[in-house]
Amino acid sequence: MDWSSNSYSLTTVAIVVGSIILALLGAFFGLLYRGIDRKLAAHMQGRIGPPIIQPFRDIRKLLAKESIIPDGGLSWLFQACPFICLVVSILLLTYIPVFGQRALLEGYGDLVLILYLLIIPSLALVVGGFASSSPFATVGAQREMVIMMSYEFPLAVAIIAIAWRISHVTDINPFIFSTVAQYPIWNQVGPVGVIGSLALLFTLLVVTPGEVAKVPFDIAEAETEIAGGLLVEYSGRNLALFYLADTIRAFVMVSLVVALFFPYNLSPVIGIGATAPAVIVDSLFFLLKVFLVMFISVILIRTAMARFKISQASYIYIIAMTLIGLVGLILIHVDMIV
């Protein structure tokens, strides 16, 4: 809320500069984590795997390639979609606290807005898929839609459950990250509530691979079934934008999990007061938290599982995960009564 006290133009400048820095950082760490992800997955599969900087090379390569626009597609829409996908992914980054700091646009949007924004990149993929007018992309787009609608519900349940619990201990808007950080869920609940919170955490960890379209939920892009799905017709720069957006989205999703469940910072604990060292320590600690969440919810799950069928995936989300989320919610509620 500090921003509003400053003059309007200064705030704008700060936001623009901050967003650019965040976008660069997001792109950098998104790609870096993708590289780590690929390296670790390769080692788990008994092979050397690409160097960690490989995703950067991929992007550079894609940018150097010709971007073909398919005949018969809606060319402006076809080209707009990757752009929208990337911009919204970056926008999401500005609403989520990263590197142990407050979210850049904290005063301008809360968790509910994030729930909405999270839909847009998937939607851009879907529209891009339809705009390519390839049968593979069309099937891919339909699947992405089904998946999207399926995981949206448990995601909402998990987020609302946390906010609802926090609203009982404070009058501040519980949908704001700083409130979540101020009242970490684990500190508010007793043993039953911890179990409930674990259920919610589990829900979110399972939603993450769906949101970032990784095995077992990469159905919309399933290479062996529909030849790269949504993206079959994309090439060159447009593909690069989707690639980049995808890595940023993964970073965003994992940061969201971290922000909701592990909003702790290290600097107060080890007693570093000065600003600069604290920022560094907290940033590193944040990156470590992201890595751990990523390792479990993305790397381990994707290497240890086969792809689900669309019906199985939506069953898992709509029924199983929502149920687990609701159980978490009830447990937290029970915890309050006890």
Next chain:
Amino acid sequence: MKNEEMETTYTIPVGPIHPALKEPIRLDLKVDGERIVDVDVVVGQVHRGIEWLGMNRNNPIQNIYLAERVCGICNISHPFAYVMAVEHAAGISPPERAEYIRAITAEMERIHSHLLWAGVAAHEIGFESVFYLVWRVREKIMDLIEYVTGNRVTKAMFQIGGVRRDITEEQFPRIRKTLDYYKSIFDQLKTVFLDDRTIRMRAKNVGVLKREDALKLLAVGPTARASGVAKDVRQDQAYSAYADLDIKAVTPDILTGSIVGDVYDRIIVRLLEIKQSMEIIERCLEEMPPGAILAEPKMAKVLNTLKKAEGEGVGRHEAPRGEVIHYVRLEAGRETLATWKIRAPTYVNLMSIPTILKGGQIADVPIAFASIDPCISCTNRAMVVDRKTNEKSIMTYEELHQLCVEKTRRLSNGLVK
């Protein structure tokens, strides 16, 4: 929303160049949303005129290597059936030792082929780690094949009247070592494939082929056995060294006590067959008699004999994918074969594909299709091309059938004459 918006069916062509299929083939799927209403298999994308080459250009020895390249995966199976057919036609009998070596190489091929299949199947359902695991394990048998035959893939072991390379005493330890390796990891592979939750979800009750259907559609090989049809040429009409070994067809009830005929059962059958093949190789090593490996080592002489020979012969072999049959006819004074007809297992098994896929989901297509372990390259020998105009015509089933009947008649007339 599903029912209202996706009521209309539309057709998705899968292939001919499609990552799910290692080879060119086209499936025309009629789908309603995600559900498959109808399936049409369109083959003929990789027709290379193999039989034509064998009847118009090659002498019988050159044909061994052509037969080998009907299919790069079962490249023991086709030469095996082919040389048996020629030997049958010309009255040559290979020495006993050669029969054992043939069986050993054929079983090594079965191990590599089933492992390859297991990896591809895992890949089809997006389980990359298992694909990598199985293909890493497979490299050991590839090394062994290279060690025994001189090449990883095309083995070039077979010769009319025997085999081209001996397996010597000094090679036994290395072969046994590889078999021991597979024994040591067999249980692990079994657990990975049969107990994994996601694999079970994707394989159980998917792509079911009932016993009646398997019988009606004449399925062969593991596809038939997984449906409970206990047929196996090595058991039913034992040939070569198999005659001494008493092979029993593997069906899934050995392990589970019941037969469903789904993808899962096909996994079980292939896993158990890997084990069976290891046992066969071990027994062959123990019981292999000494002696020559060729009935006639001078190839020029063999060519002469075959040129003079007159007659027809059939060779049948249980390939990793099922029964492969070669039919040849020799005419005296003719350097090439007078007739060569190959019946490959996948062509037969493709008939089951519509039954297996119908009612399933698009997502089941690759794994259900892969579960018959299709080897397309051997099924694509019958494309209709008008050589004068270069025009392709799509033929109806009736027309094809008519042609087929006519050909059969022509061939049988040629025989009677």
Next chain:
Amino acid sequence: MSLNTIKRALWAYHINTGSCNGCDIEILAVLTPRYDVERFGIRLVGSPRHADVLLVTGPVARQMAPRLKRVYEQTPDPKVVIVVGSCGLEGGVFYESYNLVGPVDQIIPVDVYVPGCPPRPEAIIEAVAKAWVKLEQAEKQGVT
């Protein structure tokens, strides 16, 4: 943009024009842990639109020739074509069959040939290295 950026992030699309599968399985083998070409940044992709390299196998059956051409055209520039296996080079055992219109270089331009029936996985890796050299030389001469 330099060709060098493409070199270390080669995405390959595999097209079978009527091979016997011998070469195709060796191409798959190249991806497996023992050879693992992903360490060079090579990936097998499912759409020619994403590809930098076309791995072509087979002697080009008549029905596959137009498709081979189309895949070549669908692949965005710059691109490299590697033909794997003797039957793609010269027809191999299928030479002069009536249903062949190949070999591959009759249909599309080819950069690197890999003899072998099938070539060992390492021979395919060597061919990739040859493709690198070719890209580097082209860059030196200022070709894009």
Next chain:
Amino acid sequence: MEIVKILLKQLLQTPATNKFPAKYAPKSTIKFLDRIKKGELKLTPPIAVPPRFRGKISYNREKCTGCQLCLKVCPTKAIEFIPEEKKVKIFVARCCFCAQCVDICPVDALAMTDEFMLSSYDKYADELVVTK
């Protein structure tokens, strides 16, 4: 879950990859090859071929009597007879490495070598046409 156990175990083990020709793609392949030629760098060798491997064919021109038996059995017509010299030449690009010609040659003029890395920019390059 067996597979998780396997994966975590493999994470800690050395990968099964043979680092041929180098662990990663070199920045400049030309320089890399130069340095190997100069002996500054060592190439990780490919997995060794077994004895009696069927690699590129070799031909002993002196021994050859020009009997043409090899032409008769070659399934790929990779061997061409040169009538003026009564010798043959072999096109490796066509050869399917079956060694049938080696088997039939009455004077052992033909043999299979260990050489298998044969890729080339030109399928009729000198290395791929065996004349002596």
